[in-house]
Amino acid sequence: MKKIINNPVNVVDEMLKGVVAAHPQYVRRLEGLNVIVRAASPTKKVALVSGGGSGHEPSHGGFVGKGMLDGAVAGAVFTSPTPDQVYEAIKAVDGGEGVLLVIKNYTGDIMNFEMAAEMAEAEGIKVDKVVVDDDVAVENSTWTTGRRGIAGTVFIHKIAGAKAEEGGELSEVKRVAEKVVANVRSMGMALAPCTVPEVGKPSFTLEENEAEIGMGIHGEPGTHREALRTADEIVDHLLDKILADMDLTASDEVAVLVNGLGGTPMMELYVANRRLAEVLGAKDVKVIKTFVGNYMTSIEMAGFSISVIKLDEELKELLLAPADTPALVQF
Amino acid sequence: MMENLFLGAIIAIKESIDCNKEFLTELDREIGDADHGINMARGFEAVVNKLLADPQTDLAAGLKKIGMTLLSTVGGASGPLYGTAFMRAAIPAQGKTEASKELGAEMLQAAIQGIKDRGKAVCGEKTMLDSMEPAYHAFAEGIAKDKGFLECLELACCAAEEGVEYTKTIIAKKGRASYLGERSLGHQDPGATSVLIILRALTDFYRKNS
Ligand SMILES: Nc1ncnc2c1ncn2[C@@H]1O[C@H](COP(=O)(O)OP(=O)(O)O)[C@@H](O)[C@H]1O
Ligand SMILES: [Mg+2]
Numbered sequence: 001m002k003k004i005i006n007n008p009v010n011v012v013d014e015m016l017k018g019v020v021a022a023h024p025q026y027v028r029r030l031e032g033l034n035v036i037v038r039a040a041s042p043t044k045k046v047a048l049v050s051g052g053g054s055g056h057e058p059s060h061g062g063f064v065g066k067g068m069l070d071g072a073v074a075g076a077v078f079t080s081p082t083p084d085q086v087y088e089a090i091k092a093v094d095g096g097e098g099v100l101l102v103i104k105n106y107t108g109d110i111m112n113f114e115m116a117a118e119m120a121e122a123e124g125i126k127v128d129k130v131v132v133d134d135d136v137a138v139e140n141s142t143w144t145t146g147r148r149g150i151a152g153t154v155f156i157h158k159i160a161g162a163k164a165e166e167g168g169e170l171s172e173v174k175r176v177a178e179k180v181v182a183n184v185r186s187m188g189m190a191l192a193p194c195t196v197p198e199v200g201k202p203s204f205t206l207e208e209n210e211a212e213i214g215m216g217i218h219g220e221p222g223t224h225r226e227a228l229r230t231a232d233e234i235v236d237h238l239l240d241k242i243l244a245d246m247d248l249t250a251s252d253e254v255a256v257l258v259n260g261l262g263g264t265p266m267m268e269l270y271v272a273n274r275r276l277a278e279v280l281g282a283k284d285v286k287v288i289k290t291f292v293g294n295y296m297t298s299i300e301m302a303g304f305s306i307s308v309i310k311l312d313e314e315l316k317e318l319l320l321a322p323a324d325t326p327a328l329v330q331f
Numbered sequence: 332m333m334e335n336l337f338l339g340a341i342i343a344i345k346e347s348i349d350c351n352k353e354f355l356t357e358l359d360r361e362i363g364d365a366d367h368g369i370n371m372a373r374g375f376e377a378v379v380n381k382l383l384a385d386p387q388t389d390l391a392a393g394l395k396k397i398g399m400t401l402l403s404t405v406g407g408a409s410g411p412l413y414g415t416a417f418m419r420a421a422i423p424a425q426g427k428t429e430a431s432k433e434l435g436a437e438m439l440q441a442a443i444q445g446i447k448d449r450g451k452a453v454c455g456e457k458t459m460l461d462s463m464e465p466a467y468h469a470f471a472e473g474i475a476k477d478k479g480f481l482e483c484l485e486l487a488c489c490a491a492e493e494g495v496e497y498t499k500t501i502i503a504k505k506g507r508a509s510y511l512g513e514r515s516l517g518h519q520d521p522g523a524t525s526v527l528i529i530l531r532a533l534t535d536f537y538r539k540n541s
Contacts, residue, residue: 053406053407076366076370076406077366078364078366079364079366079369079370079406079407080407080408080410081406082404082405082406083403084402084403085403106507107450107505107506107507108406108408108409108410108411111408111410111449111450112406112407112410112411115402115411138510145504145505145506145507145510148510196364196365196366196369198366198369199356199360199365199366199369203364204360216364216510218364218507219360219364219365220363220507220510221362221511221514
């Protein structure tokens with residue numbers, strides 16, 4: 001393992017200190033906790049709290065700021081945060097209008113966030129939740145845990161965050177968040193694994209010419225392995241799976257996210273985006289907004305994911321609304 | 332005495348988790364996200380530190396403290412599950428000063444129910460229940476046959492071992508491994524394995540101290 005770290009046990013703490021040192025105008029850290037909240041005190045609006053394991057930077061702390069999240073809870077690397085931390089985040093950001101928890105669909109995240117919600121509700125705070133399950137690589141069946149939540153979650157942060165900033169009430173913010181979940185689909189692939197600092201060795205191994213398709217964002221194996229193909233073939237494959245699960249027709253409007261998993265050059269992400277734009281263009285689908293970059297990473301994993309969200313007027317307006325956060329600034 | 336035995340047993344569990352930290356993490360690397368051993372080791376280290384700093388004289392209070400500590404330090408799926416399990420086990424222990432095999436069975440049953448309530452899983456879904464539930468049944472059967480405490484624990488360990496083996500033959504339907512579908516076949520469940528490790532540590536401790 002080769003990493004720019006000190007003691008592996010201190011990575012999350014030291015990373016959070018670095019985040020706060022870099023962006024004091026946006027965020028502060030709750031003392032003694034792994035919780036990042038907006039630098040300013042809560043205002044009278046619905047607050048959004050997201051979180052999950054660390055290792056996905058800039059998610060989620062990087063999206064704390066005007067127009068997006070109010071608080072982000074960081075667990076150990078790839079491990080859901082504990083209920084007490086989430087509970088403190090809820091308490092810290094509540095401005096009296098209630099708190100919406102944005103949870104990615106993992107058993108651990110759901111249980112820890114739900115327990116926190118129960119604790120906060122017992123104190124009279126209004127809490128509701130939305131569960132994101134955008135990853136089409138995983139079968140969606142009712143007898144399993146269902147799909148995973150991956151990079152499409154950023155669209156929930158952006159769009160529901162805008163709705164909350166606009167003054168929408170909790171039920172409205174939740175409705176919009178659920179609409180995003182219903183309309184966003186993602187799928188990823190990896191060229192090289194990542195190494196959790198405390199584990200010290202890669203989450204899986206791939207041969208020189210191999211790719212893992214349908215990767216999650218925690219180094220979990222994907223759906224299958226195959227010989228590495230060209231960028232265009234990979235994009236076509238991911239997009240086929242995504243579109244097979246979406247109801248898209250000519251002249252529909254979408255936004256896309258070409259998300260790097262941490263170890264992928266921007267050059268390759270743009271190469272992939274070129275094909276994505278080409279294919280969607282050929283279908284006469286209108287791409288209203290494109291995000292290319294590292295939004296939800298998997299430490300140093302090489303690879304990327306594509307997320308597509310189908311927009312209606314409401315979602316489009318909220319997506320294009322201003323945001324001012326460490327990792328996403330939009331006017 | 333009770334106090335020392337309780338602390339001793341928990342330290343024995345912690346040491347066993349530490350010894351198996353890499354093994355558990357490796358199992359989770361195969362069908363999960365490579366953190367189960369790390370999560371459990373972090374949790375039990377905190378538990379032992381808490382108990383050393385604030386010794387518990389009461390079994391129920393001790394179990395509750397363990398549950399709360401696991402809940403706030405483990406994270407992931409296993410944190411809320413083990414946390415709930417210990418807190419539920421505290422309920423039948425309320426007001427008891429003597430550990431008996433009957434109480435042991437009640438505690439195990441309460442813990443299992445807690446895991447089911449929180450995680451909504453049933454046996455056969457490749458989770459910690461697949462070693463814990465057979466262990467409980469074997470333990471209860473031992474009691475019914477009037478076996479001693481130690482023998483009941485040994486029966487429970489054997490059943491848990493078989494349960495762990497059984498998890499290799501089934502597809503995960505709960506937790507992170509469920510995303511793998513058939514690719515989870517052939518691998519033993521990390522959580523079922525940590526249950527076995529805890530049971531074994533308890534049994535060994537009891538054997539040495541009874
Ligand atoms: N719903 C559930 N019910 C019971 N046990 C579960 C459930 N989901 C996961 N588990 C157990 O948790 C273990 C994984 O724990 P851990 O790796 O610490 O958490 P995570 O999966 O969040 O990374 C699994 O091996 C399984 O035994
Ligand atoms: Mg795990």
